[in-house]
Every structure is written in structure tokens, then in C-alpha cells.
Amino acid sequence: MTKFTINGTEHAFEGDPYMPLLWYLRDFAQMTGTKFGCGVGSCGACTVHLDGEPVRSCQTFMSDIEGSSITTIEGLESKASKAVQQAWDEMNVVQCGYCQSGQIMQAVGLLVSNPKPELSEIDEYMAGNACRCATYQRIRGAIVRASELMEA
Amino acid sequence: MTLTTSRRNFLIGAGASATALVIGLKASGALAATPEAAAAAETSFTPFVRISAEGKITAVIKHFEMGQGTTTGLTSLIAEELNADLQDVDVAFAPSNNDLYKNLAMGMQGTGGSTAMANSYQQYRRAGAAAREMLIAAAAEKWNVSAADLTLSDGVISGAGKSAPIADFVTAAAEMPVPAEPKLKDPSDFRIIGKTGIRRRDTSGKINGTAQFGMDLHLPGQIIVAVLHAPRTGAKVASFDASGAEEVAGFIEAKAKQDNSGVFVYATDTWSAFQAREALSVEWNFDAAESRGTDDIRAEMMTMVNSDPEFTVKADLSQQEAADALASADQVIEAEFWFPNLAHAAMEPLNCTISPREDGGIILHDGCQFPALVHPTIAGVLNLDPSKVEIRTLLAGGSFGRRANAESDYNVEAALAYALTDRTKPVKMVWSREDDVRGGYYRPAFAHKVRVGLDASGTIVAWDHRIAGQSIAKGTMFENFMVHEGVDHTSVEGIPDTPYAIPGLHVGLTDSKPLSKVLWWRSVGNTHTAYVMETMLDMVAKAAGQDPVDYRLKLLAGGTADQNRLAGVLREVADKSGWSNKAPEGHARGVAVHKSFGSYVAEIVEVSGTVEDGVKIEKVTCAVDCGIVINPDVVIAQMEGGIGYGIGHVMRNAITFDGGEVVQSNFYDYEPLRMPDIAAIDVHIVASTDEPTGVGEPGVPPSGPALANAIAGLGKRVTHLPMVENGVTFL
Numbered sequence: 001m002t003k004f005t006i007n008g009t010e011h012a013f014e015g016d017p018y019m020p021l022l023w024y025l026r027d028f029a030q031m032t033g034t035k036f037g038c039g040v041g042s043c044g045a046c047t048v049h050l051d052g053e054p055v056r057s058c059q060t061f062m063s064d065i066e067g068s069s070i071t072t073i074e075g076l077e078s079k080a081s082k083a084v085q086q087a088w089d090e091m092n093v094v095q096c097g098y099c100q101s102g103q104i105m106q107a108v109g110l111l112v113s114n115p116k117p118e119l120s121e122i123d124e125y126m127a128g129n130a131c132r133c134a135t136y137q138r139i140r141g142a143i144v145r146a147s148e149l150m151e152a
Numbered sequence: 153m154t155l156t157t158s159r160r161n162f163l164i165g166a167g168a169s170a171t172a173l174v175i176g177l178k179a180s181g182a183l184a185a186t187p188e189a190a191a192a193a194e195t196s197f198t199p200f201v202r203i204s205a206e207g208k209i210t211a212v213i214k215h216f217e218m219g220q221g222t223t224t225g226l227t228s229l230i231a232e233e234l235n236a237d238l239q240d241v242d243v244a245f246a247p248s249n250n251d252l253y254k255n256l257a258m259g260m261q262g263t264g265g266s267t268a269m270a271n272s273y274q275q276y277r278r279a280g281a282a283a284r285e286m287l288i289a290a291a292a293e294k295w296n297v298s299a300a301d302l303t304l305s306d307g308v309i310s311g312a313g314k315s316a317p318i319a320d321f322v323t324a325a326a327e328m329p330v331p332a333e334p335k336l337k338d339p340s341d342f343r344i345i346g347k348t349g350i351r352r353r354d355t356s357g358k359i360n361g362t363a364q365f366g367m368d369l370h371l372p373g374q375i376i377v378a379v380l381h382a383p384r385t386g387a388k389v390a391s392f393d394a395s396g397a398e399e400v401a402g403f404i405e406a407k408a409k410q411d412n413s414g415v416f417v418y419a420t421d422t423w424s425a426f427q428a429r430e431a432l433s434v435e436w437n438f439d440a441a442e443s444r445g446t447d448d449i450r451a452e453m454m455t456m457v458n459s460d461p462e463f464t465v466k467a468d469l470s471q472q473e474a475a476d477a478l479a480s481a482d483q484v485i486e487a488e489f490w491f492p493n494l495a496h497a498a499m500e501p502l503n504c505t506i507s508p509r510e511d512g513g514i515i516l517h518d519g520c521q522f523p524a525l526v527h528p529t530i531a532g533v534l535n536l537d538p539s540k541v542e543i544r545t546l547l548a549g550g551s552f553g554r555r556a557n558a559e560s561d562y563n564v565e566a567a568l569a570y571a572l573t574d575r576t577k578p579v580k581m582v583w584s585r586e587d588d589v590r591g592g593y594y595r596p597a598f599a600h601k602v603r604v605g606l607d608a609s610g611t612i613v614a615w616d617h618r619i620a621g622q623s624i625a626k627g628t629m630f631e632n633f634m635v636h637e638g639v640d641h642t643s644v645e646g647i648p649d650t651p652y653a654i655p656g657l658h659v660g661l662t663d664s665k666p667l668s669k670v671l672w673w674r675s676v677g678n679t680h681t682a683y684v685m686e687t688m689l690d691m692v693a694k695a696a697g698q699d700p701v702d703y704r705l706k707l708l709a710g711g712t713a714d715q716n717r718l719a720g721v722l723r724e725v726a727d728k729s730g731w732s733n734k735a736p737e738g739h740a741r742g743v744a745v746h747k748s749f750g751s752y753v754a755e756i757v758e759v760s761g762t763v764e765d766g767v768k769i770e771k772v773t774c775a776v777d778c779g780i781v782i783n784p785d786v787v788i789a790q791m792e793g794g795i796g797y798g799i800g801h802v803m804r805n806a807i808t809f810d811g812g813e814v815v816q817s818n819f820y821d822y823e824p825l826r827m828p829d830i831a832a833i834d835v836h837i838v839a840s841t842d843e844p845t846g847v848g849e850p851g852v853p854p855s856g857p858a859l860a861n862a863i864a865g866l867g868k869r870v871t872h873l874p875m876v877e878n879g880v881t882f883l
């Protein structure tokens with residue numbers, strides 16, 4: 001039995017310990033904001049926060065999360081999160097939107113650890129998050145904007 | 153009957169409030185209005201806007217949303233004519249009904265060819281304007297004042313000393329005569345169309361996790377099906393053993409596909425389905441399977457472009473005259489080109505759900521791009537009367553063309569999987585990324601060979617262009633209208649019809665048999681034809697000792713509308729990128745311009761570094777003329793996206809086959825463009841009063857050749873794609 005919290009709510013799981021957290025979230029908890037893009041850690045669509053750090057939920061086994069607190073796109077509440085979401089809206093970042101939960105989780109992770117990132121730091125931190133619609137220019141701009149909003 | 157696609161923003165149908173006024177078009181093209189009940193009964197009526205008794209406005213969207221901004225664009229037209237805030241207008245996807253929601257450009261309900269705005273601009277505005285006039289007429293009658301004294305803004309009708317919300321007049325408005333030609337707003341009064349700073353209509357669900365894509369649907373009692381696909385086209389299941397799968401907790405059963413092209417693996421959840429699929433052991437029969445590889449067809453196609461073509465596409469000069477003109481030219485510039493197969497690889501792996509209806513029919517839940525085609529196809533597969541099939545449109549996590557194909561392949565596969573169940577539970581088919589990358593329907597591979605003869609002044613005297621490629625239309629239901637005299641127009645588009653004044657043009661085409669299905673891929677034939685035309689022109693300009701922008705402008709000086717508009721974007725991009733100033737030390741720039749889908753796009757790419765140690769893409773400047781712009785920011789976003797999509801694939805992507813099998817499988821070997829790849833993109837819109845034209849695709853074609861022309865400035869001319877296979881490295 002693995003116990004953990006998702007967005008502050010307690011969960012317990014008793015199935016395959018090698019099932020990725022991604023599928024627990026999507027199929028068992030029916031929280032589908034976290035997306036399946038590649039299943040192999042190459043796209044970042046499945047990014048969630050594990051004890052505050054962005055991780056790829058497709059590469060995180062259920063056995064790895066005992067006692068952890070998970071935050072998903074549905075549970076974003078922090079100041080950095082609100083700033084990121086507002087900046088995304090202002091700058092019309094989304095296109096198809098399928099990668100954007102992961103982009104936002106990764107961006108929040110960046111701004112929490114580095115509230116005023118250089119452009120090169122943004123590029124490096126976000127490089128693992130693919131967007132097939134190529135919204136990168138706006139993501140980069142929105143992170144800069146979110147950084148400003150956080151200061152206000 | 154559409155369904156809730158984002159729990160907060162996109163709602164319509166039964167759960168919402170009763171609709172009192174529905175306005176749309178009759179089959180004749182005349183405007184009509186009707187109360188909801190009548191609308192449901194009337195089959196030749198196309199609703200575009202609905203207004204509830206409470207005054208809530210809903211735009212009914214006939215095109216699906218794959219990220220291209222359709223929901224924002226079409227809703228803007230309704231909001232504009234009703235003077236409403238865009239964010240206050242609800243969005244609903246239209247049900248599948250070919251008669252009602254024909255794409256005027258395609259003759260059937262579907263989205264593609266960058267046509268959404270072009271074919272809807274007048275329809276939606278007229279519907280919105282009619283609603284406005286009828287509401288005002290109802291208010292004028294009630295207040296006993298002149299309609300001319302009243303205005304409607306932000307849901308309130310006011311004037312003649314009175315003011316009231318539209319809710320007070322909706323029911324009466326439905327009884328008003330429908331204006332045959334409602335007065336459209338004067339562009340000087342626009343508050344949404346053409347304005348900057350308008351926020352997209354689909355953002356909130358996409359940034360808080362509530363937007364519902366096909367992949368996100370979770371119906372009670374659903375079964376997940378994964379498909380073990382044949383490793384090569386034509387391979388068949390000889391036998392399979394599912395005993396390993398029995399170990400997987402959620403595994404239900406495995407069944408061979410009806411045509412033995414794979415095995416369906418049913419499970420209670422996605423992870424179990426994938427695990428069980430992994431545990432199957434299958435004996436394949438390869439007797440009728442494809443066994444060629446990319447090397448084989450590449451050699452074959454290179455031979456084809458060095459031989460007499462199968463079809464003559466255009467012959468200003470005969471083949472012999474072209475040969476003679478080349479023989480007597482002062483210089484001949486020649487090059488061979490290779491374009492590999494490419495996968496669309498949209499971010500959302502393909503999937504869809506089929507659920508049973510109580511009357512024995514089914515509902516297909518899908519980010520469906522061609523409902524008009526999918527509808528009868530699915531009905532046929534399941535042996536159902538089309539009236540028993542309903543399609544509910546969900547958001548699509550990208551498409552780039554993949555979701556629309558003549559066979560409706562993934563929808564049919566889901567229907568086949570459903571057919572093998574007892575048809576009492578919803579069946580959700582989920583493809584993995586590997587299925588998606590290896591699943592065929594690729595951008596066809598193409599080879600070109602071009603020889604251009606120049607006279608002593610550097611003027612073109614002959615242009616002999618041979619193409620070998622894989623037709624996307626032949627052998628499909630689209631063949632009749634896409635293939636003429638043997639030539640699939642999409643194999644050559646942009647060459648015989650080039651707006652450049654190129655004398656002595658001879659274009660020939662030879663068809664090559666693809667290794668698996670091929671399909672349109674964002675901007676279709678222009679993906680390779682623009683690359684060839686625009687890199688050849690650069691080589692020609694260089695041989696002529698002339699500036700590449702000036703050389704192109706001379707070929708566009710004939711004064712036709714196409715030439716003027718192409719020249720317009722070319723001048724704009726040159727101006728905005730500082731083309732006339734020398735590039736900084738260690739930098740190089742490349743230019744390309746192309747017309748596709750009625751729009752004109754020019755791009756200049758600036759690079760730095762070296763081919764050996766790494767090229768950095770510093771900046772892409774773009775100028776676009778796509779007629780009247782409804783939402784400038786959506787246009788800019790589509791250019792940015794098209795540039796990224798085009799450049800990413802030209803840099804490093806290829807789908808290759810080895811012994812009939814696809815070599816690539818996931819993003820680690822079909823590596824997407826990443827954020828650090830392009831440092832900046834700067835898009836400029838050239839103002840126009842022409843009808844709106846497409847923006848989803850036209851950003852792609854110039855991006856590859858502009859990059860190639862820039863890298864040529866660093867000393868390496870790449871004509872065989874992708875670039876990374878030519879010793880070009882990127883930073």
C-alpha cells in the first residue's frame with residue numbers, strides 16, 4: 001500500500017508498484033490535466049511536482065512516491081503558479097494546448113527556484129518540454145512576464 | 153448536440169438554458185431564424201449563433217480546434233456583430249452533419265487547407281448581424297420607438313431614453329422577420345476584428361487542466377484498447393499467444409484484428425493495456441509484407457529524376473527545347489534534392505472512444521477533423537444506419553493533417569475494436585507515441601532535379617524541373633478531384649503555378665510507390681516545392697552575381713496581383729530584418745518567399761556559428777499577407793508555429809524504413825524542435841483589404857529554404873534533408 005497526497009488530498013494505491021504515476025493520475029484518480037505525450041521522458045507533457053520539484057510522472061513509479069506530496073496542474077495555487085497562468089493568458093501562449101500543462105508545471109518549477117531567470121536559463125530549464133505547435137517564443141516571453149508579475 | 157469540452161468555457165446543449173433564438177443559414181444560403189425546437193426539426197438549417205432566453209450568446213463552431221485558433225476566430229465574428237465581449241460568448245462545436253456544416257472550400261464538413269476563416273467570414277458575420285437587427289427590432293416594437301435610435305452593446309439595448317438587457321427581447325426577436333441582407337458593421341467600428349490584445353477564447357481550460365481532449369475522456373465502464381500493429385505494411389498475424397498478458401492485472405482479452413493486421417489488447421486501464429500488449433507473443437506472416445527500405449526507394453527516385461518523366465506537368469519549352477536551351481546557356485546551375493518521409497507527430501497521440509447508445513447506435517468521441525467522411529465510414533464498418541452514428545467533437549492536441557485522411561484510419565481501427573466486443577461498453581482506443589510515430593500516413597518522400605540555364609546577364613533562359621514522388625491522392629477516394637491527367641497537383645504545387653516570371657519552364661513528374669501510406673502534412677506539397685524553388689533561386693542569384701532579394705523582385709515585377717503581394721511581403725521582411733545592412737561578423741542570412749493557401753509569406757533566417765561546431769538560429773523575421781486579418785495575434789502565432797514546425801523537421805527529422813520496417817519510434821529518435829533551437833521570431837503583418845486567407849499552413853514553406861539559404865552563407869549548401877545528415881550541427 002503506497003500512501004501519498006495529490007493536491008493536498010490523501011490517496012492510497014495497492015496495484016502494480018511499477019505503474020507510472022502518470023497512469024494513476026489519469027486513469028485511477030481521473031485527473032486528466034497531466035498529459036501522456038511520449039511515455040519515455042522525452043516530452044515533458046506529463047510533468048508534475050513531487051515534493052515541490054518538477055518530475056516526469058511517466059518516469060515516476062508508484063513505489064517511488066510513498067509519503068510524497070504531488071501537485072498537478074489542477075492543484076496549482078502558489079504565487080508563482082498564478083503569475084505563470086496569468087502570463088500565459090496575457091500572451092496567448094496556447095495553441096492546441098496539449099503540452100501546456102507540462103510547460104506550466106515546468107515553468108513554475110523554474111520560477112520557484114530562480115525567480116529572475118536569464119533567457120539562457122529559461123531555454124535550458126525548458127528544453128525537455130516539447131511543444132509540437134512550437135509555442136516556444138511565447139512560453140519564453142510568458143516566463144519573463146510571470147517573473148515580473150511575481151515581483152509586483 | 154455537442155458536449156461540454158471545457159468544463160468552464162465551452163458549454164452547450166441539453167444542460168444549458170433553453171435556447172430561444174437560433175440564427176443561421178438555410179441550404180439556399182438565405183439567412184433564417186428559428187426557435188430551438190424548429191431548428192432541431194429543420195434539416196436544411198445551419199445554426200451559427202444561438203441566444204438563450206437569458207440572453208447568453210453561443211457561437212456554433214463548424215470547424216474543429218487543433219490549436220489553430222478557430223474557436224477564437226469564428227466566435228470573434230459573432231461577438232463583433234453583436235458588440236459583445238469575446239470572453240462572454242460561449243463556444244459550441246457543431247454536430248456532425250455534412251449538409252449543414254459544409255466547408256464551402258471543400259464541399260464537405262471538415263477542417264483543412266487553412267480554409268476555416270476564408271469560408272466562414274461572411275457566414276458568421278451575417279448571422280451575428282441578423283441577430284443584432286432582430287433583437288433591436290423587437291426592442292423597437294416593444295418600446296414603440298424607431299429601430300434606428302437603438303444600439304446593442306455588451307448585452308444591453310439602449311437608446312430613445314431607454315435601456316434593457318437583450319434577455320427581455322430574445323423571445324420576441326425570434327418572431328421578427330429575418331433580414332435578408334443584414335447590415336454588417338463598418339470596419340471603422342470594429343472592436344474585435346483586426347485588433348491586437350484580444351485574448352484567445354480557449355486559454356483557460358488549457359492552462360488549468362480542465363480542457364478536455366479526446367485522450368482525456370473517461371466514460372463509466374470504459375474498456376481501453378491498445379493495438380499491436382504489424383511491424384511492416386502487409387504483414388499478417390499468423391498466430392499469437394496471450395498467456396504472458398494474463399499476468400497483467402487489468403488485462404481482459406486479446407483478439408486478432410479482423411484483417412489480421414494486428415492484435416487488439418483490451419484492458420481496464422491504459423497502463424495494463426500497454427503492459428499486456430508488451431507481453432503478447434505474435435507469429436507474423438511476412439509473405440505479402442513490404443520489404444524495401446528507404447535506401448532502395450531513394451536510389452529509385454534519384455534515377456527517376458535523371459530519366460524522362462512519366463508525366464509532363466508544364467512545358468513552356470518541350471523537353472528537347474529545354475535541353476537545347478540549357479546546352480546553349482552561358483551557365484547551367486543544377487542540383488538534386490531529397491526529402492524524406494516525415495511523421496506529423498502531433499503532441500496528443502491518436503486516440504478516440506466509441507460508446508454505445510441505447511438505440512443500438514454509437515457515439516464517436518474524437519478530435520475529429522473530417523466528420524463528414526468519418527461519419528458514413530464508421531457507420532459502414534459497424535453496419536449501422538448513419539442516423540445511428542453521432543460524432544462528438546473534442547479538442548484535438550494538434551493534427552498537422554494527420555487526423556484527416558481518406559480512410560479515417562484510426563477511427564476505423566477503434567470501430568473495428570468496438571465491433572469485436574459485445575457493444576455494451578465504451579471502448580477507448582489509445583495509441584502510444586510509438587504507434588503514432590510508426591503509424592504511417594507520412595509526408596511523402598520526394599526527389600527533385602533542377603537545371604537552370606542563364607544567359608550572360610544572369611537572366612534565366614530555361615528551367616528544367618523533374619520531380620519524383622509519392623502521390624497522396626492516387627488510390628484514395630480523393631483521386632478523382634486531386635489528380636488530373638495523371639498528375640497529383642499536390643506533388644508539384646508551387647512549381648508549374650509559380651508566380652515568378654520564369655521563362656522556359658519545363659516540369660515533369662514521375663510517381664514512386666510509397667513504403668506505407670502517405671498524406672498531406674502541414675502545407676502539403678509546398679513543404680518540398682518551396683524548398684527547391686527558393687534554394688535554386690538563391691543559387692541562381694549567386695551565379696548571376698546579384699542580391700537574392702533583388703533577383704526575386706525582378707522576377708515578380710510583372711504586375712499581377714500574386715506578384716505584387718509576394719513582392720510586398722518580400723520587401724517588408726527585407727526591411728524589418730535589416731537585410732540591406734551587412735550581417736554581423738560570423739552571421740549569415742537567408743531569404744525565402746512563397747505563396748500557399750492564398751497567403752503570401754516571406755521569411756529571413758539569421759544564423760551564426762559554423763557548420764562543423766554548431767549553427768545557432770539567431771532570428772527568424774517573417775512578413776505575411778493573408779488578406780483581412782480577424783485576429784492579428786492568432787495570425788502571428790500561426791506564423792511562429794509554422795516556422796518552428798518547418799525548421800525543426802528540416803533540421804533533423806526523417807522517417808526511414810529498413811526492410812519494410814519504420815526505424816524511428818519516439819521523440820528520442822524523431823527529435824522535436826526544442827525551445828533553445830530558435831532564439832527569436834519576429835512576425836509582421838502586411839495590411840490588406842482582400843478576403844481572409846489561410847494562416848495555419850503558409851508559415852511553413854519558406855522556413856526551410858530560408859534556413860538553408862542562411863546556412864549556405866556559412867559555407868554549406870544542403871539539398872538532401874534533413875540537415876543533420878549532411879554534417880550540419882546545431883547549437
Ligand code: FES
Nearest residue numbers: 038039041044058
Ligand atoms: S509523457 Fe512523460 S515525458 Fe513525455
Ligand code: FES
Nearest residue numbers: 097099131132133
Ligand atoms: S500547444 Fe500544441 S503541443 Fe504545445
